[in-house]
Amino acid sequence: MANEEKKVITLLCERAADLHNLLDADGNLQGVPGMSVVKLPCSGMVQPLMVEGALKAGAAGVLVCGCQIGDCFYREGNKMIRERLLGMRPPGLKKTVDRRRVLAVWLSRVQVKKFMADASDFVAYVRGLEAPVVEPAKPVPAAKPAPAAKSAEPAEKAAEKPAAAVVKPEDKPAAVKPAEADKVKEVVDAAPKAEAVKPAEKPAVSPAEKPADKPVADTGSGDTAKSDDK
Amino acid sequence: MSALSELNTAFIGAANKAFLVIEDGLNKVFTNKYNPLYYHGALPQFFLWVLFLSGLLLFSYYIPTIDNAYLSKATVNAWTSVRYITNTLPFGGVVRGIHRYAGDAMVLTIFLHMIRVWFTDRYRQYRWVQWISGVVLLAMVFFIGQTGYYLVWDERSLLLTRMTVSAFDALPLIGEPLKGLFLNGTAVTNLTMSNFLFIHIGLSFTLLFGLWVHYMRMTRPVLTPPPAINYIMMAITLIVVFYFPIASGNPADLNAAPTSFEMDAWFLWPYWLMAQMPAMAFWAVMLVGTILLCIIPMPGFLVPKSQPPVSAAEVVISKCVGCRLCAIDCPFMAIEMVPAPANSRFKLLATVFPYRCTSCGVCVGACAFDAIDLPTLTDADVNAQIKQLLQAKA
Numbered sequence: 001m002a003n004e005e006k007k008v009i010t011l012l013c014e015r016a017a018d019l020h021n022l023l024d025a026d027g028n029l030q031g032v033p034g035m036s037v038v039k040l041p042c043s044g045m046v047q048p049l050m051v052e053g054a055l056k057a058g059a060a061g062v063l064v065c066g067c068q069i070g071d072c073f074y075r076e077g078n079k080m081i082r083e084r085l086l087g088m089r090p091p092g093l094k095k096t097v098d099r100r101r102v103l104a105v106w107l108s109r110v111q112v113k114k115f116m117a118d119a120s121d122f123v124a125y126v127r128g129l130e131a132p133v134v135e136p137a138k139p140v141p142a143a144k145p146a147p148a149a150k151s152a153e154p155a156e157k158a159a160e161k162p163a164a165a166v167v168k169p170e171d172k173p174a175a176v177k178p179a180e181a182d183k184v185k186e187v188v189d190a191a192p193k194a195e196a197v198k199p200a201e202k203p204a205v206s207p208a209e210k211p212a213d214k215p216v217a218d219t220g221s222g223d224t225a226k227s228d229d230k
Numbered sequence: 231m232s233a234l235s236e237l238n239t240a241f242i243g244a245a246n247k248a249f250l251v252i253e254d255g256l257n258k259v260f261t262n263k264y265n266p267l268y269y270h271g272a273l274p275q276f277f278l279w280v281l282f283l284s285g286l287l288l289f290s291y292y293i294p295t296i297d298n299a300y301l302s303k304a305t306v307n308a309w310t311s312v313r314y315i316t317n318t319l320p321f322g323g324v325v326r327g328i329h330r331y332a333g334d335a336m337v338l339t340i341f342l343h344m345i346r347v348w349f350t351d352r353y354r355q356y357r358w359v360q361w362i363s364g365v366v367l368l369a370m371v372f373f374i375g376q377t378g379y380y381l382v383w384d385e386r387s388l389l390l391t392r393m394t395v396s397a398f399d400a401l402p403l404i405g406e407p408l409k410g411l412f413l414n415g416t417a418v419t420n421l422t423m424s425n426f427l428f429i430h431i432g433l434s435f436t437l438l439f440g441l442w443v444h445y446m447r448m449t450r451p452v453l454t455p456p457p458a459i460n461y462i463m464m465a466i467t468l469i470v471v472f473y474f475p476i477a478s479g480n481p482a483d484l485n486a487a488p489t490s491f492e493m494d495a496w497f498l499w500p501y502w503l504m505a506q507m508p509a510m511a512f513w514a515v516m517l518v519g520t521i522l523l524c525i526i527p528m529p530g531f532l533v534p535k536s537q538p539p540v541s542a543a544e545v546v547i548s549k550c551v552g553c554r555l556c557a558i559d560c561p562f563m564a565i566e567m568v569p570a571p572a573n574s575r576f577k578l579l580a581t582v583f584p585y586r587c588t589s590c591g592v593c594v595g596a597c598a599f600d601a602i603d604l605p606t607l608t609d610a611d612v613n614a615q616i617k618q619l620l621q622a623k624a
Binding site: 007009011026027028036038040041042044045046047048049050053054057058059068069070071073074075076077080081084089090091108109110111 | 246247250251253254257262263265268350351352448449450555559561562588589590591592594595596597598600604607609612613615616617619620622
């Protein structure tokens with residue numbers, strides 16, 4: 001499938017940018033060709049797994065749209081998904097996910113125009129990226145080595161406690177074989193320079209949150225959590 | 231009925247948009263983190279701490295007696311102790327001013343808070359506990375503020391006390407006992423003053439209990455604005471204190487009959503009402519007003535009778551691994567971890583309090599095991615929808 005034809009999925013909070021009149025029956029967004037919208041009661045309902053799944057299923061990119069940070073009808077939903085995408089709150093987005101293809105924007109009900117502009121930019125951007133070669137191959141080996149890497153511990157224990165994987169989902173991708181890990185890092189590191197991560201943060205993020213930008217690509221997220229902590 | 235609720239809904243739609251536009255503007259100036267409107271609930275709480283601290287300082291030097299000032303030049307009573315605090319103690323006048331204006335600011339920010347939650351539709355259904363406890367807290371804050379005006383014991387205090395007494399007098403049956411409780415006896419004496427002081431301080435601390443109820447259904451309630459906002463609020467308060475210093479009126483004289491006083495519209499408006507109408511009518515207005523405030527979130531009045539029901543999140547017991555993430559992330563304290571059934575592989579199991587659940591889906595986003603779902607929109611639905619969109623012709 002040529003990259004230019006692939007769709008981009010928006011996971012949209014019903015109370016954020018008001019697109020209700022701009023969607024056709026199939027959920028395609030009028031005015032931004034290639035953009036399809038799935039409506040959720042709150043952006044906090046977005047599972048990082050949904051983002052991953054959409055990319056795996058062949059989406060060129062995934063856009064998450066919630067209300068402005070600080071204002072959530074359900075109090076904290078947009079903060080939650082923001083932190084999850086940035087790797088500051090479990091469950092996070094797998095390291096293997098191409099960060100350039102994930103964009104989060106925080107726009108209130110009235111900021112439809114801004115949404116349309118951001119959405120078309122994003123569609124153009126992800127369609128301009130090279131076809132994702134790493135992705136289809138990745139998830140399969142990435143899922144398996146995890147228990148293998150853990151076998152350093154007594155084997156029964158590793159099998160006994162799948163819950164450990166929940167607390168630190170970052171463990172899994174980190175356990176990928178070094179060669180592969182490097183490749184991932186390359187892709188991810190290349191991203192910020194190609195202003196891939198920047199658009200993801202730009203619309204949403206105030207200067208105060210700037211430090212959080214880099215860690216999307218970085219491996220450690222400890223500092224981020226601190227710097228963003230009020 | 232339905233016309234009223236339609237009007238309310240339409241109004242909220244417009245008001246919500248107005249708020250969003252204003253907040254967007256403020257975000258551009260202050261950034262999201264320092265947008266004062268995002269701390270509408272924390273601001274009154276901040277002023278409460280300011281009031282507690284400044285009140286503690288005033289309390290140290292305040293003397294709750296009404297010994298008549300005209301008996302002797304050296305009389306020590308409430309009025310002279312307040313004068314001493316204001317004029318003699320270093321920065322006493324500033325502390326008194328802060329205490330007064332922080333009270334005004336608290337009422338102002340409470341109104342802002344109330345208007346915002348109303349206009350953004352965040353006051354009903356699963357939020358009724360917060361609304362009702364908020365109405366009670368508001369009434370308490372007004373009463374506490376008014377007792378603050380008695381404590382100064384100037385002519386205004388005396389008049390307010392007499393007005394309150396006559397308002398109680400008009401009530402059948404409960405009027406007499408209430409009057410006794412209020413005056414701590416049958417007439418205004420030193421005991422009355424210590425009672426006022428107790429009501430003022432004791433009720434203030436009772437606010438904390440009310441606030442506990444107010445916050446009960448919220449995980450991580452926002453209790454304090456960021457320090458920067460606090461400093462700015464303090465700076466504004468100090469500027470007001472500097473330009474409009476507080477002074478007492480003439481000392482109260484039990485033998486005189488003052489008939490008018492300077493109004494403080496924030497706290498003393500009930501007395502204005504009292505002066506306009508017979509006492510019974512006043513009580514009726516207050517009662518009806520309170521009831522109206524309380525039923526605002528109830529369906530059938532301002533809220534449509536048939537609201538779409540909230541379908542609470544459901545735990546898939548066979549999938550839940552007891553990792554607690556949903557319970558930690560739930561913004562409404564609606565999920566509790568309970569010991570898992572005996573034959574389970576895991577120690578804990580998530581359970582949902584359906585009456586607290588807002589059906590927002592934050593728990594679904596928190597679960598890496600697909601073990602919790604909204605009945606109206608499961609994560610499988612969402613994933614299927616995504617797949618379907620991707621498979622459809624681009």
